[in-house]
Amino acid sequence: xxxxxxxxxxxxxxxxxxxxxxxxxxxxIGRRLSIGGYDxxxxxxxxxxxxxxxxxxxxxxxxxxxxxxxxxxxxxxxGEPAGEFWIVEGLPxxxxxxxxxxxxxxxxxxxxxxxxxxxxxxxxxxxxxSNWARIIPYLVxxxxxxxxLLEQQIMAFLTKDESVKSVLEKFALRDETTVQAALxxxxxxxxxxSSDLATEPMGGSTRFHRMPxxxxxxxx
Numbered sequence: 001x002x003x004x005x006x007x008x009x010x011x012x013x014x015x016x017x018x019x020x021x022x023x024x025x026x027x028x029i030g031r032r033l034s035i036g037g038y039d040x041x042x043x044x045x046x047x048x049x050x051x052x053x054x055x056x057x058x059x060x061x062x063x064x065x066x067x068x069x070x071x072x073x074x075x076x077x078x079g080e081p082a083g084e085f086w087i088v089e090g091l092p093x094x095x096x097x098x099x100x101x102x103x104x105x106x107x108x109x110x111x112x113x114x115x116x117x118x119x120x121x122x123x124x125x126x127x128x129x130s131n132w133a134r135i136i137p138y139l140v141x142x143x144x145x146x147x148x149l150l151e152q153q154i155m156a157f158l159t160k161d162e163s164v165k166s167v168l169e170k171f172a173l174r175d176e177t178t179v180q181a182a183l184x185x186x187x188x189x190x191x192x193x194s195s196d197l198a199t200e201p202m203g204g205s206t207r208f209h210r211m212p213x214x215x216x217x218x219x220x
Contacts, residue, residue, distance in 0.1 A: 007061060013036065036091060052077050131202040139188055161209045164208070
């Protein structure tokens with residue numbers, strides 16, 4: 001596979017002993033996917049939360065061949081069409097060899113850079129991951145009913161930091177869930193941001209503000 005061809009189809013799911021299978025729906029790519037284990041599920045939430053990731057694929061290919069371990073994710077960052085692989089460390093992985101050693105670290109696989117996600121990363125991201133676990137259901141349930149006018153009105157309102165409570169009060173004549181879904185869609189699109197989501201559980205006091213037009217920060 002060449003760098004100009006993105007990964008769009010997952011390889012078959014194989015579940016070794018001790019690895020759970022979690023079914024989710026991704027609002028970012030608009031389809032269902034199967035994820036192997038809770039750490040991989042939390043990594044998926046990190047991918048959904050990052051507006052700089054424009055698309056991704058779970059289990060995009062194998063590390064070496066179809067009888068070996070699988071790469072967990074391919075992600076495509078804005079402005080980087082080749083993308084990169086993400087491997088979640090510590091997951092049980094199937095292998096044709098019962099005495100297989102722990103997965104060897106690679107800086108590149110199949111000509112793409114590899115990023116390793118470990119347990120310490122996920123622990124450090126616990127608060128934003130928990131917040132996005134609450135946001136995703138809004139994005140999924142309202143994806144077919146997006147209200148572009150409402151989104152524009154919320155953008156116009158967010159000239160400074162405004163709390164979820166103040167946004168709901170501003171649009172009190174609209175259904176509360178619809179307003180929250182529109183706000184979270186703007187967040188997912190990278191049109192608004194909230195530093196509070198990284199440091200504290202989401203609630204009525206969580207503040208949002210719109211991103212300046214044309215401002216795209218470098219993803220970490």
